[in-house]
Amino acid sequence: MAATKMLAVPLPPSPSVTNAQKIELYYCMRLTRACDDAILRLYKQGQVVGGAYTGRGNEATAVGSAFALEDRDYLFPMHRDLGAHLVKGQTLRHIFLQQLARDGSLTRGRDGTGHYADPSLRIYGNVSHLAAMIPVAAGVALASRMRKEDAVVLNYIGEGGSNVGDFHEGLNMAAVMKLPLVLIIENNQFAYSTPARKQYAAAKLSDRAAGYGIPGVTIDGTDVMTVYAVCRTAIDRARKGGGPTLIESVTMRMHGHSASDDASYVPAALLQEWSRKDPVHTFERQLGKEGLLDPDKIAALQEKIAGEIEEAIAFALAQPLPPPGDAAEGVYAP
Amino acid sequence: MATMTYIDAIARGMWEEMERDASVFLIGEDIGAYGGAFKTTKGFLERFGEDRVIDSTLSEAAILGAATGAAVVGMRPVAEMQFADFVTCGFNQIVTNAAKIHYRWHLPVPMVVRLPSGGYIHGGPYHSASTEAWFFHVPGLKIVAPSNPYDAKGLMKSAIRDNNPVLFFEFKYLYRRIKGEIPDGDYTVPLGKGEVKREGGDIALLTYGSTVHFALEAAEILRREDGIETRVVDLRTLLPLDAGLILESARATGKVLIVHEANLTGGIGGEIAALIADRAFQHLDAPVRRLGALDTPVPYAPSLEEAVLPNTTGIVQALRELAAY
Numbered sequence A: 001m002a003a004t005k006m007l008a009v010p011l012p013p014s015p016s017v018t019n020a021q022k023i024e025l026y027y028c029m030r031l032t033r034a035c036d037d038a039i040l041r042l043y044k045q046g047q048v049v050g051g052a053y054t055g056r057g058n059e060a061t062a063v064g065s066a067f068a069l070e071d072r073d074y075l076f077p078m079h080r081d082l083g084a085h086l087v088k089g090q091t092l093r094h095i096f097l098q099q100l101a102r103d104g105s106l107t108r109g110r111d112g113t114g115h116y117a118d119p120s121l122r123i124y125g126n127v128s129h130l131a132a133m134i135p136v137a138a139g140v141a142l143a144s145r146m147r148k149e150d151a152v153v154l155n156y157i158g159e160g161g162s163n164v165g166d167f168h169e170g171l172n173m174a175a176v177m178k179l180p181l182v183l184i185i186e187n188n189q190f191a192y193s194t195p196a197r198k199q200y201a202a203a204k205l206s207d208r209a210a211g212y213g214i215p216g217v218t219i220d221g222t223d224v225m226t227v228y229a230v231c232r233t234a235i236d237r238a239r240k241g242g243g244p245t246l247i248e249s250v251t252m253r254m255h256g257h258s259a260s261d262d263a264s265y266v267p268a269a270l271l272q273e274w275s276r277k278d279p280v281h282t283f284e285r286q287l288g289k290e291g292l293l294d295p296d297k298i299a300a301l302q303e304k305i306a307g308e309i310e311e312a313i314a315f316a317l318a319q320p321l322p323p324p325g326d327a328a329e330g331v332y333a334p
Numbered sequence B: 001m002a003t004m005t006y007i008d009a010i011a012r013g014m015w016e017e018m019e020r021d022a023s024v025f026l027i028g029e030d031i032g033a034y035g036g037a038f039k040t041t042k043g044f045l046e047r048f049g050e051d052r053v054i055d056s057t058l059s060e061a062a063i064l065g066a067a068t069g070a071a072v073v074g075m076r077p078v079a080e081m082q083f084a085d086f087v088t089c090g091f092n093q094i095v096t097n098a099a100k101i102h103y104r105w106h107l108p109v110p111m112v113v114r115l116p117s118g119g120y121i122h123g124g125p126y127h128s129a130s131t132e133a134w135f136f137h138v139p140g141l142k143i144v145a146p147s148n149p150y151d152a153k154g155l156m157k158s159a160i161r162d163n164n165p166v167l168f169f170e171f172k173y174l175y176r177r178i179k180g181e182i183p184d185g186d187y188t189v190p191l192g193k194g195e196v197k198r199e200g201g202d203i204a205l206l207t208y209g210s211t212v213h214f215a216l217e218a219a220e221i222l223r224r225e226d227g228i229e230t231r232v233v234d235l236r237t238l239l240p241l242d243a244g245l246i247l248e249s250a251r252a253t254g255k256v257l258i259v260h261e262a263n264l265t266g267g268i269g270g271e272i273a274a275l276i277a278d279r280a281f282q283h284l285d286a287p288v289r290r291l292g293a294l295d296t297p298v299p300y301a302p303s304l305e306e307a308v309l310p311n312t313t314g315i316v317q318a319l320r321e322l323a324a325y
Helices: A017-044 A059-066 A082-086 A092-099 A130-146 A163-174 A204-210 A223-239 A268-275 A279-289 A295-315 B006-020 B042-046 B058-070 B085-104 B133-138 B149-161 B211-226 B244-252 B266-281 B300-310 B312-324
Strands: A072-076 A153-158 A181-185 A216-220 A245-248 B001-006 B024-028 B051-054 B076-080 B110-116 B143-145 B168-169 B179-182 B197-199 B203-207 B230-234 B237-239 B255-262 B289-293
Touching: A017 A059, A017 A092, A017 A223, A017 A279, A017 A295, A017 B300, A059 A082, A059 A153, A059 A181, A059 A279, A072 A082, A072 A130, A082 A092, A082 A295, A082 B300, A092 A295, A092 B179, A130 A153, A130 B058, A130 B110, A153 B001, A163 A181, A163 A204, A163 B058, A181 A204, A204 A216, A204 A245, A204 B300, A223 A245, A223 A279, A223 B300, A295 B197, B001 B006, B001 B149, B006 B042, B006 B149, B006 B168, B006 B179, B024 B042, B042 B237, B051 B143, B051 B237, B058 B076, B058 B085, B076 B255, B085 B110, B085 B133, B133 B143, B133 B168, B133 B237, B133 B266, B143 B149, B149 B168, B149 B179, B149 B244, B168 B197, B197 B211, B197 B266, B203 B244, B203 B312, B211 B255, B211 B312, B244 B255, B244 B266, B255 B266, B266 B289, B289 B312
Parallel strands: A072 A153, A153 A181, A181 A245, A216 A245, B024 B051, B024 B076, B076 B110, B110 B168, B143 B168, B203 B230, B203 B255, B255 B289
Antiparallel strands: B001 B179, B143 B237, B197 B230
16 A cells, blocks of 8 residues: 655745754653553553553654644644643643543543643643544634634644544634644544545645645654644744644554554555654654764663653552542533 | 513623623624524624624534634633524534533533524424434533523523533524513523423423413413413423422422423423423322424424424313323
8 A cells, every 4th residue: 555645845944943852852752652652551451441542653743743832822632642742741640640540630530541631731632533623623723812812723633534524614614714723634544444545535635725725735744853843834824823734744553543453454564664764763863863862862761761651650550540429520510 | 671572682691791701702604794594693793893703604513613612711602503403513513522521621611502493484394493302311511492582581691601511492483473571681590490480280281492382372271261270381491400390390280291392202301201200200190291293304384384393272182181181
């Protein structure tokens, strides 16, 4: 199966990224992968009781895009965007409290994974009907503009979810109203078991932008610097009143849809091809060439991350499950 | 006091809330420059400007999703469905997003969805539906259905001030047909409270919306022609139901007729009957009766529409059967 063709797009003048920021980007990508691995371990141990969804292969897109946001901006991530949660400032304790359905979690065990909201960080997690979040994200952009917050909303969808009517209805409304919304289609080649070629007939999904009268661009979603630069440009444009941008970020889902899916339908050759483009390893090599990383630094960083995750998991596991007597509490706001 | 139509009372409620709270805004199709398909929002654009009276794209999903998003971050949107029928196109936004947010996120979703509802207007199968029962099954929503101008304004103000998604079913049949006295200035009608419209000790007739008027006519006929006294209860709020008033009415009369314009099967009347069976069975002198529309789409031809929807004659007959039981 041929991957989506990436047409050469003129990259915007690269925003200056300091060496310290590059290390931060790398750290966030490594942290994301280590968290995902830990979640899978907890799933296999029977500690994660529902589905476990990883973002392996998507780290550059999730991290690079959220890195372009300001604190006052809003994040509407998907289930492959753990990296975006972390970049926006979510703590590991809250990530694992959610995964482990504990009482102290942001949803108090009423929902799992990244389906939480944290207004203090302006993170509003997804529902499983992913595209249904697009009109909601547009509504937040509308409210934010009414209040003159100078903020932008960053929302994500998959190549599968981009076929749902809400994608069209939400993006069209945002385009007509010139709302400060940036929408990223993470085209990771598979929607559950269905390959991209069975999802759409367009040459590339960013072509859809023309139908809304907004800019559209298809980028290599495994290159964190490209993702950051393109998102930064789109976010700046939205902030200045230029309206939405549609970004198709081409990646590969390197795991099954969820931990219960062995993804045997994915051709081995395709996985091999994309393994060579592993976003974490690619960036690691690049920073090595730039003299910013060496094996000792990488090992030290990995050790730090392992310790942080271990602490968060231990903390979360020590918390109780929500009391069953509270199950009916909170359906209505007072 | 002022005499006002049902539709003007709805508009007045929105207008006053927009005057008192800058976070209240309207969004819907044709509501601004055109003033709405029924002219409910005529004059709003001129007074409040296009930032707060938003002519949306033709998309119920976008209207309802955007209202949900705006509400989650602290605005108080009032979203208009041009007809209650068209809420199907945005159903997912109400049940998947708006209704579940507080339970999951502990964040209020202070939004109102206006749904011009029901038949008796020769609108045919796509402009006459009563869709409240679809939402009655959804935890996290509130549903109101005023029958008169006083309640329409008072419930609108309560709905806008409530911190939950409130579906505001307004009856097109009543828009300009029903007038009533409305006090000047601010008042509210509380959510979750029904009202006894007419006292009577022989039968309790529980209803809401358009059929309240047929019920009152039927009760008067029963008194005049049969000497039967019917207590007519206007439920006003459907979710949450006023269980206290329902049960008290069943216990006080021992005979209950439930009437709604919506079709019978799976209608709200079934839940009310079950509630009475569960908690007032020993007070009953007859089986609980229900009267609703026939289980069909609402047809176009006047002869067919009349045959399908409940009317005063049908209610009189049901009351007589119940009285004779």
